[in-house]
Amino acid sequence: MTQTHLFDVETLPVGPWRNGGGDTREIACAGPAGPGGGDPADFGWRASIATIAADGPFSPFPGVDRTITLLAGDGVRLIADGGGATGAAPLDHRLDRAAVPFAFSGDRTLRARLLGDGGAVRVLNIMTRRGRWTADVRRVDAPVPLPAGHAGVLYLLSGRGTHGGPGPALRPGRGLWWTSGAADGTAPLEPGSVALWADIRPV
Structure with a gap:
């Protein structure tokens, strides 16, 4: 993952x-x-x-x-x-x-x-x-796929989210970043949550 x-x-x-x-x-x-x-x-x-x-x-x-x-x-x-x-x-x-x-x-x-x-x-x-590299930044309100080979940043604007690891849950002002992964993953957002997602992919 x-x-x-x-x-x-x-x-x-x-x-x-x-x-x-x-x-x-x-x-x-x-x-x-x-x-x-x-x-x-x-x-x-x-x-x-x-x-x-x-x-x-x-x-x-x-x-x-x-x-x-x-x-x-x-x-x-x-x-x-x-x-x-x-x-x-x-x-x-x-x-x-x-x-x-x-x-x-x-x-x-x-x-x-x-x-x-x-x-x-x-x-x-x-x-x-x-x-x-090139980036596509967008507003999202649903679980975010993390495509294999892409890097990225997820910044929570409202609501809550989880990240599948140790540490506190996501809340506004917190986020995740990742480098190119070996397999697909998902950064889930709870219903009603809104985030900014920067999908950063190699050219």
Whole structure:
């Protein structure tokens, strides 16, 4: 069966952003050789919970695809100029609906502006190295299959869930992550529960 790892967002290590605009709580970071393998800057995929506390730039991640999902707060407006090295069109996106993922290229340099009263927001951040991994992030309300050969993250938004191992039951703010497994498994959610599932699969 796929081996899962339990996490609680409130006990994850916290690292401040270099520009002072927020902080990051890392869930998992898988290098080319698997979790903890290789150069951390050359990760295969990475999952984290970020707090955006002030207006300011997002650091670019060339060669990386990103998906962020609002978890708490009024939201944030993401803005990028057009043209430049990527030749991309201008971007102006309001991330103001909880549990609705937004995917974009990490090659782009984005600016973030807090919405509403300007209070801090919290987002789930999934990053995959283009050409190695790709991610599909979605809202789920039923037991989640863990496909063989896929990695992933499950973050509980409401309700409860079980994870088939030692430790406390899943509740909002807790979740699971796993690397590619040798056999299919299932991360069950109790009826009425809602979670975010990032299915991370090799290219």
